[in-house]
Amino acid sequence: MARLDDAADGLKSLATHHGPVLDAYLNHRGTLHDTEENQAAIKALLKHHLAWQLDPDEPVQLSRALTTTLSAVTRSYRMSSANVVIGHLWSEIEEAINGYQEAKKRGAEEDSLTYLGIAFEYGQQLIEGLTESIAMFSHHISSGFTHIHNLDLRARENRKMIDRATEFNNILSTFDYQDLQAKAGRDPDLRRLLRKAIPKALEACRKELIYAIDRLTDMLHTINRQQRKSRLIDSVLGLYQNQETYTANIDNLDKIPQVLNRAEAVMVSAKADIRNPDHEEDLAEIVHKLPPIVPVEEEEHEEEPVKNALEGEAELLPVDPIRTAVLDAVSLVQETSQSISAYEVYKVLELGCEPELWFMALVNEVYGLPDIDRKSICLDFLERQDDTFRGNYWVSDIVIQPVSGVVV
Structure with a gap:
């Protein structure tokens, strides 16, 4: 019963202080600043081990268990803003790595493990952020922006996604693999994070992003073609709506918009029916006009004696x-x-x-x-x-x- 009561108290605390918790997770990268409004939330979260604090002078950080839960329930929101926080997450990873290396130099084993845990926690958030950013583009590719009916607005949303994908691609290009290798050094834990986990996620994300940009561009071309056809149809409908007596016929083709009053040339494939008696005269006339076939005379082959090439005249090649x-x-x-x-x-x-x-x-x-x-x-x-x-x-x-x- 004690465990159930503790769990119930922890969930009640989250419900009571959901505002500061969500603000810290979404806007401050998991940091609860020591303000008067956050005092009650900090006390409750520390009591139920849902947050941790290295030093009384340091801000309170949400625990990994809580951030994992919040990651699942706020997935749709973070899909739309993941590419914005990628740079912030990387900055946090760099700070944690610097703290880890400094603690190792000072022989502070416990502090080094703490900093290492922070680096891996933010590294996991970075990998999830990369995945969720790609998921956003995949969602729009699958839907085709069909939830927007106006073609002009649909094209605008498509361009917006292409701009976001380009911006996200620029963010990915800022990651330098040599820099990651230099930061990892010979430390096995850092090598696992900086030379395996993060590069693998970056490479997979980059491949998906290239595909997403290509598909979004194709979709934009399709929407542009649909816009052109829609404008043509609206032009014809305008004639009917503005002129009650308008009737489409051969005599008033000059009133059709010039862009509509044209047709592409169509090549007609014609074949003669040699079994049809009506075609006999036409075929005979065609055959009569054909040029006569002149037999090709076979040339007689004359054998020439073999000449010594060394005895011939030397030819000078022109200078380039x-x-x-x-x-x-x-x-x-x-x-x-x-x-x-x-x-x-x-x-x-x-x-x-x-x-x-x-x-x-x-x-x-x-x-x-x-x-x-x-x-x-x-x-x-x-x-x-x-x-x-x-x-x-x-x-x-x-x-x-x-x-x-x-x-x-």
């Missing part, structure tokens, strides 16, 4: 002007010990090719030089990162520079 320009540019750098711009050389020589081809030829020729010549120069690429594909770079110029200290 691009390769010549590259070698001249390299020689100029080696002789003058000054840097030159490949793009400026391209503009002066007027090689008759695209700059990209000139840059590729330059790089290939330089990398194919003998080792001693190759070490005497270096290539400095002037480039910028692509706005869409971050792993690609656009090269605008190549500076050919001499390497000091190398004698050719």
Whole structure:
């Protein structure tokens, strides 16, 4: 009976102080600040072990058991705001890791375990937040925004979800795996959290997010097509509504909106019926107009004696002007010990090719030089990162520079 009474008292305390508890969980990341309004809630939660406090000067934190329960009952709310708190959760994890490492240095074993528990607790919340953010996008993909009937409003909601997915993708891109590895070090507990659990969740979330953005974009294109058809239909209906005597016929096609008064060409597939007597004359006329088939005469093969290729005249291959320009540019750098711009050389020589081809030829020729010549120069690429594909770079110029200290 004592256990039942304790459980009943704990649930009554949660019901009584549900306001401060929900405010702490949703708005303050599980922290109950020591204010006059929260005194009763803090006392009750500490009594029933639903909160903990490291030090009297530290704020009270909701226990993991309570945050797990609140996580389940507030799932729908957090689905819409999970991507906002991801950064805050990561900040809490970093602070807990710093406290854990500091406690380990000071030999405070009990405090280090406390900080480690906090790090894992926030790590679990981070993983759940990532999952719930993806669940929000999956929900809208499944529903197709059909709960909104107006196409303009539906398109606006679709764009809003695409913007949120893009924002969430930017948040995921801020996680650096090398930074996680550096923070974990050789500590087995931190390695389990920072090198296994969190990276695995990030990778799964990233794959789902790419799929979600692609599907949401396709859905937006579909809605746009539906909007166009709806406007066309409204235009025709407007003629009937505004003109009571309006009747669609051939004579008033010029009154139809221009965008409607057109049709795509349709290719008709026609086949002749050779068993139909009515088609016999037409077929005979077609056959009569066909060009005559001239038999192909077979050419007689004449055997030629085998010639010695060494006795033939030597043919000189034309010199590639691009390769010549590259070698001249390299020689100029080696002789003058000054840097030159490949793009400026391209503009002066007027090689008759695209700059990209000139840059590729330059790089290939330089990398194919003998080792001693190759070490005497270096290539400095002037480039910028692509706005869409971050792993690609656009090269605008190549500076050919001499390497000091190398004698050719």
